[in-house]
Amino acid sequence: MSEPVLDLRPPANLVDRRAVGFWTTRAALGWVAPLVGVLLWLVFAGGTAATITLVVVAVLALAHLVVMPQWRYRVHRWEVSEQVVYTQSGWFNQERRIAPVSRIQTVDTERGPLERLFRLANLTVTTASARGPVHIHGLDLDTAQRLAAELAARTQATAGDAT
Incomplete structure (x- = not known):
């Protein structure tokens, strides 16, 4: 197989x-x-x-x-499925990251003063990876909060300790 x-x-x-x-x-x-x-x-x-x-x-x-x-x-993109968080970012140096939901340890939203002015938020998904967290910048605040809650719920429902 x-x-x-x-x-x-x-x-x-x-x-x-x-x-x-x-x-x-x-x-x-x-x-x-x-x-x-x-x-x-x-x-x-x-x-x-x-x-x-x-x-x-x-x-x-x-x-x-x-x-x-x-x-x-045009470059910055994101996607969340049942199994992974998938991002693409950068403009000169472009990077695609795929983080399995089973490896997620924390999910955070953050907003600086300028993000608040534009009603935006950033999502940080910390995983059990030496590569570091996965970031999704430039999300609508409601979308970021919904994704954070959704990923936290999926992480909690996944067996194991994400290591």
């Missing part, structure tokens, strides 16, 4: 569409300091080098803010 073949298709569910706005806002906040620094250089020292640097930083920031959130939205 042969082993069943695992279908390594992308997980079925996209994260919440509001994650695009969240990622854009978080990235924009990261560009504030470099842009302010270059603007201060331009104001106080002036010169061609400061102007060129401002243009380069502004173009890089704009490209990052336009491309990255859309790219991540």
